[in-house]
Amino acid sequence: MKPYVEMTKEELNEELKKLEARYKKYQAESMHLDMSRGKPCQEQLDLSMAMMDVLKPSSDLTCDDGTDCRNYGQLTGIEEARVLLGDMMENNPKDIIIYGNSSLNVMFDTISRAWTHGVMGNTPWCRQKEVKFLCPVPGYDRHFSITEYFGIKMIPVPMTPSGPDMDIVEKAVESDESIKGIWCVPKYSNPQGISYSDETVRRFARLRPAAKDFRIFWDNAYGMHHLYDDRQDHIIEILAECKRAGNPDLVYKFASTSKITFPGSGIAALATSPNNMVDFVTNLKIQTLGHDKVNQLRHTRFFGDIHGMVEHMRKHADIIRPKFEMVEHILEQNLGSLDVGTWTNPLGGYFIMFDSLPGCAKDIVARAKKAGVILTPAGSTWPYKKDINDSNIRIAPTFPSMKELEKAMEVFTVCVRISSIKKILKDQKD
Amino acid sequence: MKPYVEMTKEELNEELKKLEARYKKYQAESMHLDMSRGKPCQEQLDLSMAMMDVLKPSSDLTCDDGTDCRNYGQLTGIEEARVLLGDMMENNPKDIIIYGNSSLNVMFDTISRAWTHGVMGNTPWCRQKEVKFLCPVPGYDRHFSITEYFGIKMIPVPMTPSGPDMDIVEKAVESDESIKGIWCVPKYSNPQGISYSDETVRRFARLRPAAKDFRIFWDNAYGMHHLYDDRQDHIIEILAECKRAGNPDLVYKFASTSKITFPGSGIAALATSPNNMVDFVTNLKIQTLGHDKVNQLRHTRFFGDIHGMVEHMRKHADIIRPKFEMVEHILEQNLGSLDVGTWTNPLGGYFIMFDSLPGCAKDIVARAKKAGVILTPAGSTWPYKKDINDSNIRIAPTFPSMKELEKAMEVFTVCVRISSIKKILKDQKD
Numbered sequence: 001m002k003p004y005v006e007m008t009k010e011e012l013n014e015e016l017k018k019l020e021a022r023y024k025k026y027q028a029e030s031m032h033l034d035m036s037r038g039k040p041c042q043e044q045l046d047l048s049m050a051m052m053d054v055l056k057p058s059s060d061l062t063c064d065d066g067t068d069c070r071n072y073g074q075l076t077g078i079e080e081a082r083v084l085l086g087d088m089m090e091n092n093p094k095d096i097i098i099y100g101n102s103s104l105n106v107m108f109d110t111i112s113r114a115w116t117h118g119v120m121g122n123t124p125w126c127r128q129k130e131v132k133f134l135c136p137v138p139g140y141d142r143h144f145s146i147t148e149y150f151g152i153k154m155i156p157v158p159m160t161p162s163g164p165d166m167d168i169v170e171k172a173v174e175s176d177e178s179i180k181g182i183w184c185v186p187k188y189s190n191p192q193g194i195s196y197s198d199e200t201v202r203r204f205a206r207l208r209p210a211a212k213d214f215r216i217f218w219d220n221a222y223g224m225h226h227l228y229d230d231r232q233d234h235i236i237e238i239l240a241e242c243k244r245a246g247n248p249d250l251v252y253k254f255a256s257t258s259k260i261t262f263p264g265s266g267i268a269a270l271a272t273s274p275n276n277m278v279d280f281v282t283n284l285k286i287q288t289l290g291h292d293k294v295n296q297l298r299h300t301r302f303f304g305d306i307h308g309m310v311e312h313m314r315k316h317a318d319i320i321r322p323k324f325e326m327v328e329h330i331l332e333q334n335l336g337s338l339d340v341g342t343w344t345n346p347l348g349g350y351f352i353m354f355d356s357l358p359g360c361a362k363d364i365v366a367r368a369k370k371a372g373v374i375l376t377p378a379g380s381t382w383p384y385k386k387d388i389n390d391s392n393i394r395i396a397p398t399f400p401s402m403k404e405l406e407k408a409m410e411v412f413t414v415c416v417r418i419s420s421i422k423k424i425l426k427d428q429k430d
Numbered sequence: 431m432k433p434y435v436e437m438t439k440e441e442l443n444e445e446l447k448k449l450e451a452r453y454k455k456y457q458a459e460s461m462h463l464d465m466s467r468g469k470p471c472q473e474q475l476d477l478s479m480a481m482m483d484v485l486k487p488s489s490d491l492t493c494d495d496g497t498d499c500r501n502y503g504q505l506t507g508i509e510e511a512r513v514l515l516g517d518m519m520e521n522n523p524k525d526i527i528i529y530g531n532s533s534l535n536v537m538f539d540t541i542s543r544a545w546t547h548g549v550m551g552n553t554p555w556c557r558q559k560e561v562k563f564l565c566p567v568p569g570y571d572r573h574f575s576i577t578e579y580f581g582i583k584m585i586p587v588p589m590t591p592s593g594p595d596m597d598i599v600e601k602a603v604e605s606d607e608s609i610k611g612i613w614c615v616p617k618y619s620n621p622q623g624i625s626y627s628d629e630t631v632r633r634f635a636r637l638r639p640a641a642k643d644f645r646i647f648w649d650n651a652y653g654m655h656h657l658y659d660d661r662q663d664h665i666i667e668i669l670a671e672c673k674r675a676g677n678p679d680l681v682y683k684f685a686s687t688s689k690i691t692f693p694g695s696g697i698a699a700l701a702t703s704p705n706n707m708v709d710f711v712t713n714l715k716i717q718t719l720g721h722d723k724v725n726q727l728r729h730t731r732f733f734g735d736i737h738g739m740v741e742h743m744r745k746h747a748d749i750i751r752p753k754f755e756m757v758e759h760i761l762e763q764n765l766g767s768l769d770v771g772t773w774t775n776p777l778g779g780y781f782i783m784f785d786s787l788p789g790c791a792k793d794i795v796a797r798a799k800k801a802g803v804i805l806t807p808a809g810s811t812w813p814y815k816k817d818i819n820d821s822n823i824r825i826a827p828t829f830p831s832m833k834e835l836e837k838a839m840e841v842f843t844v845c846v847r848i849s850s851i852k853k854i855l856k857d858q859k860d
Contacts, residue, residue, distance in 0.1 A: 264501070
């Protein structure tokens, strides 16, 4: 089929009629397929069930340094967990704090602490006239929710295929003292699934922020989440690069095992410089006596070491790779020649990003919903949920079964085509 | 032996000489006995080891409402856990939020949220001129650390055998709009081990605070921690009493299973009114996707129901009751007739409170330390660590073995006697 824009009005109306008939048929099936969030599917969760009896009633829950993991203590986490997550994050165990079950919570708390107590002795953000964050767009909605919640002004920065537009980032960060942070998902980004280039990471590490309390919020959520054995993205380790660049305190790096073992029952971690570490621990020791060490021990004994985790991630990939490939296949097959959108073909992570014709995303998502396919609300990938182009849609292929996913993508592409034709017809009329 | 104050100078010096000889002998033993914190001992931790295989690799981790506990979701906790902790806290499950592993963390976050966003739509505390908290003294050092961390001015309120002096509480709360909260450990209080009388609870529920954003921080940490079957304290349930008094939103009530299962690996909970609940959830949904549901399920399946937990607490009591009794016995035997201090004989909780002669507590704790017995630092039970009488010492009998505890208490009482004699001799000289 030729591109829609090259079709005559009659051809488009003919096509629309056929598509609407198909759409009605889908509606009649009363489906309910939820593709709104990046959730592992049941088969993925089953991979970690062996963790349930790693610790037994007869087990010794003493960790290597003699700490009884069942009692209070070890604020920064047990050594074994710092080693494992250090290996996972490519950081030194001594630069790691192990937290509870949610890295999002750690990010929230980090912003909250900057708000109430300031960053490393600087004026608390709540006492500063204005606080701004750079937000690479499209990006992760829950990052934006945190900054919005604290009344931090969010400034969108366009993403390129190699990461945020660094010309814009450098200019803003180096000239504006009220810019205190930037949200980054550097590897298999949410929602694009792209990874920052070496040059991007190097330029990040060499930022000379106007604000002394500026920090890069480096959410390395998908560091281990490759889809392929033979084609994998690699990014430069940011802490080491910052140190080499004479900027050791520039970065807070976050990660967790949420999508490695169980979402909500994994362990989260922060990696940062010794100076930042002191800042974190000073706060943390007021906030809690420590995180769940039994769960830390359960994780380290389950994986053994990083090789165990790498093997485990291969099993995840085997389950979700066909889903990504099916989404890409159906997009290509149903939309490939029509010039009604573009999408990414990531090598890892949890999402595929789709960009429709401008002004169509909300309509597509609403249309899909009426046919029983729930997508992440259009606009979610932008600060304040306002996608200025109304074109960006995040596709989360992992949770549904292959059969459901196939159906959902058929519905989705029909919705894209209907919206696109309507848009083109309207543009021709105007 | 007669009271020290009735002894002559010569008698006192003679006694001192004997005691110092004993003290030197203790020092020579190079002990290291840590009684500084309220930590369960190993036998107590062993009681919960059966929890390790409540969930098995073959288990279905679906909870009653169909939620897969392994995946994201259920921000306020799984229904089973809300029922169990509801029964434990004597509250309706719908008034409960289940949190992570630390109720202290929930208290910290609650203050932090009030600081950044205010209580139920009121001006954030960070934008108010002054924020004060009432602190019943002696009290729990970690409560005071949180308020101090936020720069909240702490006003000590004397404890009586029936709870905080309510005349002072009422007058302060009802006249001063900058007073925003009060820390309470209403049952088997830290450090006294006393419980609030019915009248105290009723007066709390009937407070008419000058500040609309005043809340009672009701830390019911030891609700289940009876030492005896036949002698138990009971307190009026505060949420229900507040509701009856037309003050439904006055209280935040905290609890956890930290000293029921494992410190650091238990589950924490908040109970509060529907209005407050909305306030909490609005914040919480920005902060996290939810807490550890697998651990919630593990706890509920381990206990079955509240009766299982009550039985479990009996086993704890059997282990620690002899420790409390030994402490009380040695205090009575070694200090009973000397008039050099008073102490509590609690029916539950984790502590015995000792009050020395004024001006002796720091000296006693330092002296014990030099003989290898680590006590909670003197002053810790007061805001800013300043005990105006320098008399209060918290004794934590649970962690050491019976043998260690006996030794530690012998050392402690010798230290008390030496300090007291020195104090009396000095007073006589002045």
